[in-house]
Amino acid sequence: MxxxxxxxxxxxxxxxxxxxxxxxxxxxxxxxxxxxxxxxxxxxxxxxxxxxxxxxxxxxxxxxxxxxxxxxxxxxxxxxxxxxxxxxxxxxxxxxxxxxxxxxxxxxxxxxxxxxxxxxxxxxxxxxxxxxxxxxxxxxxxxxxxxxxxxxxxxxxxxxxxYQHPLYIKALAEQVRSSWEKHGQGDYLLCSYHGIPQRYANNGDIYPLHCVETTRLLATELALDEHRIGMAYQSRFGKEEWLQPYTDKTLESLPQNGIRKLDVISPAFSVDCLETLEEIAQQGKETFLASGGEVYNFVACLNDSDxxxxxxxxxxxxxxxxxx
The missing domain is CATH 3.40.50.1400 (Rossmann fold)
Known part of the structure; x- marks a missing residue:
């Protein structure tokens, strides 16, 4: 047997x-x-x-x-x-x-x-x-x-x-909704993904395609149109070109486009870490507020949530x- x-x-x-x-x-x-x-x-x-x-x-x-x-x-x-x-x-x-x-x-x-x-x-x-x-x-x-x-x-x-599993998208949406219930809904939801050099994508890495699809599915789940949700790439290193748009540059420009209250989530990270807690939650907030933003809410990673x-x-x- x-x-x-x-x-x-x-x-x-x-x-x-x-x-x-x-x-x-x-x-x-x-x-x-x-x-x-x-x-x-x-x-x-x-x-x-x-x-x-x-x-x-x-x-x-x-x-x-x-x-x-x-x-x-x-x-x-x-x-x-x-x-x-x-x-x-x-x-x-x-x-x-x-x-x-x-x-x-x-x-x-x-x-x-x-x-x-x-x-x-x-x-x-x-x-x-x-x-x-x-x-x-x-x-x-x-x-x-x-x-x-x-x-x-x-x-x-x-x-x-x-990246497109229904339970993953629902878990992200649940995390965003929980933040909205606690802090109020912002004017815009920015999905900040860890970046890679653009050259890697040019050579065939499918990572950016996955990031785009995750963002699209999350937008659908939350019923957000293209004026209420977007994506960018963080944590670039060195001088060569990385995937764009860059998160820090996006945070600088959003207030100039009328976005005063912002929610930010990092869907590529399964747990909070230096890149989310320091780079996005702290540095990102400083950048957005210094550029004219008024409210900045960091949405925690999925971590050990149910x-x-x-x-x-x-x-x-x-x-x-x-x-x-």
Whole structure:
């Protein structure tokens, strides 16, 4: 008689420094920015620049930013990711572990903990709704490296994206409506996605297509026309052109176009982190108000909300059903 393999889930996020210190931030950024999926420049050029100039200058600055948002249990990304892991495990009643593409706990750590629980078939769920070579594909790469030390490799089933899943769109809409109920509805809802270099999209990365579709579906769910919702890209790095429009430039221009009360959400982030809590919630607010805006409301990420856990559970169940 055929016996089904024991299943488990590996939740994957990008990662975070272990501490809000320059040394910890430097170690994390060194690993993250050395991945050719993230920075595809020649190592002969990039590594001396990264280690000789960028990290010594950037690490202390980023550490100070992390210190502003650090929580009792660690960085917000780590705290919310662990809560997601625990709630999803309780919901599904199967082993669920957490692994980070960069930093700790590593993907190897997460996979090892699953195999120690006799898991033979792993559903890998990268917490990136929209696919990008810089994020989801990097998980594929890292999984291959992580499994090199395994004598017995488990089955892997990857959930590549969920940018248009009905429960994802409904969860985003629920988060926006909750903000409206608490703070009042703004004149405009800006969806701010993490950016990538325009060159990556030109070379075939489908990430911007996914972002556009998520925004369109969210607009439909919230019954917002094109004059009430829009999108932009944040967190650009370096001097080359990135996906546009840029979030900071958009925040500067919106008040000049009559938008005085603004709501901002970051749909590409599954948990709040430095890029949402500091860059958007704090810096973004300062930029908008300094440009003539009057009210700025940051809509929190889905984090460990019930709607988000329901979505993640459905994604896992769908993947498991496809294997039968």
């Amino acid at each position: 055929y016996q089904a393999k024991k299943q488990g889930v590996l939740l994957v996020n990008l990662g975070t420094p272990a501490e809000a210190t320059p040394s910890a931030v430097k170690a994390f950024l060194a690993e993250f920015l050395s991945d050719p999926r993230v920075i595809d420049l020649s190592p002969l050029f990039w590594r001396p620049l990264l280690h000789g100039i960028i990290l010594p200058i950037r690490a202390p600055k980023v550490a100070r930013l992390y210190q502003q948002i650090w929580m009792d249990g660690g960085s917000p990304l780590m705290v919310y990711s662990m809560r997601q892991r625990d709630k999803l495990k309780k919901r599904l009643n199967i082993p669920v572990e957490l692994g980070m593409t960069y930093g700790q706990p590593s993907l190897q750590d997460g996979l090892q903990r699953l195999t120690e629980q006799q898991v033979e078939s792993v559903i890998v769920l990268p917490l990136y709704p929209q696919y990008s070579g810089t994020t989801t594909a990097a998980v594929y790469d890292a999984l291959g490296l992580a499994l090199k030390s395994f004598a017995v490799v488990p089955e892997l089933h990857m959930i590549r994206d969920y 709607a988000h856990i329901s979505l993640l559970a459905e994604l896992v169940k769908d993947s498991a059903n496809r294997q039968e």
